[in-house]
Amino acid sequence: MEPSISMEGNRNYSSVVMFVFLGLTDDKELQLVLFPIFVGIYLVTLVWNLDLIILIRMDSHLHTPMYFFLSVLSSIDICFTSSISPRMLSDFFKEEKTISFTACATQYFVAAWMGQAEYCLLAAMAYDRYVAIGNPLQYSAIMAPGLCQKMVAGVLGTGFLCSLLESVPCFNMSFCGPNVIQHFCCNISEIILLSCSSPFITQIILFLAAILVGFGSLLIILLSYGFIAASILKISSGKGSAKAFNTCASHLAVVTLFYGTALAVYMRPSSGHTEKQNKVLSVFYIIVIPMLNPLIYSLRNREIKEALKRVIKKATFFP
Structure with a gap:
């Protein structure tokens, strides 16, 4: 911390x-165990998500709205975990894990942008599943490529705007010291605690963003699945009902993981968890879930498996 001495009344402070x-x-032995594990998780996250994006791009059978949204989800997951994981890994064995004020603001901005975009995208994917099951005959007409592209633009634009509105007031607050963040990344709740100016505006914006983006997206997901459940109940065939449910199972699993962990991290009472528990939950939310998302969709999805076989077959015959 480089001091920038100035006066506020009769009081000195350093910026x-x-x-x-x-x-x-801080446990050295635990660091030696965790480091290769986290490196492996990060590499698997990159490989699986990139492979899924390339597979969807290459196979014409996967050029549908559902897989278009899935490829966007993989792109968001790569950006989300990459905003934090590389620095966390590089800091693992450093005695002093420093980050500049600008780099911290950038890290939070990108992570918040991708995180809030993922909330909105999961809502868009729930609506896509509702149209596919509730109105299958008009599915192609309703979920036209133009609408899907506009939905993705809206998802990314909403995430960008909310992240910008959160980051600007937060990092424009005065920070007089101390400058120690009780975390492995630029967690906004920890940063607010370090400020020596009023965090009221930032806290209001964070609250509004949580309501509009987080709970707004969750409401759309719940309403969509309410209509999906009603549509499935109308299907007389047991086989048809099972097939309809299977198309939603992967998305439901991803939503449960993402929202469940996010609620545990951000909506817990201040005395509800120790700092260590909070870090463990953050690791799962930031590092593990982006790896699990493509695995959940790939392992349960017959179309992706068949597309992978076709691509491998082409590569075998036409190296």
Whole structure:
């Protein structure tokens, strides 16, 4: 921290130009175990998500709205985890885990952008499943490529705007020291605690963003699945009902993981968890879920498996 001395009444203060992370753990033996695990998780996340994007792009059978949204989800997951994981890994064995004020603001902005875009995208994917099951005859006409592209643009635009509205007031607050963040990344709740100015505006914006984006998206998902359940109950064939449910199972699993962990991280009472538990939940939310999403969709999806076989067959005959 480079001091920038000035006066406020009769009081001196120093302006924070960098923050210091406490990191995930101080236990050296545990660090030696966790480091290769997290490197492996990050590499698997990149490989699986990139492979899924390329597969959807290459196979014409997967050029449908559902797989278009899935490829966008994989892109968001790559950006989301990459905004935090590389720095966390590079800081693992450093004695002093410092990050500049600008880098911290950038890290939070990108992570918040991708995180809030994912909330909105999961809502868009729920609506897509509702149209597919509730109105199958008009599905292609309703979920036209133009509408899907506009929905994705809206998803990314909403995430960008909300992240910008959160980041600007937060990082425009005064930081006089201390500058130690009790985390392995630029967690906004920890940053607010370090400010020596009123966080009221930032907290109001965070609350509104949580209501509009987080709970707004969840409401759309719940309404969509309410209509989906009603549509499935109207299907007389047991086989047809099972097939309809199977098309939603992967999305439901991803929604449950993402929202369940997010609620545990951000909506817990301040005395509900220790700092260590909060870090564990954050690791799962930031690092593990982006790896699990493509696995959930790939392992349960017959069309993706068949597309992968076709691509491998082409590569075998036409190397």
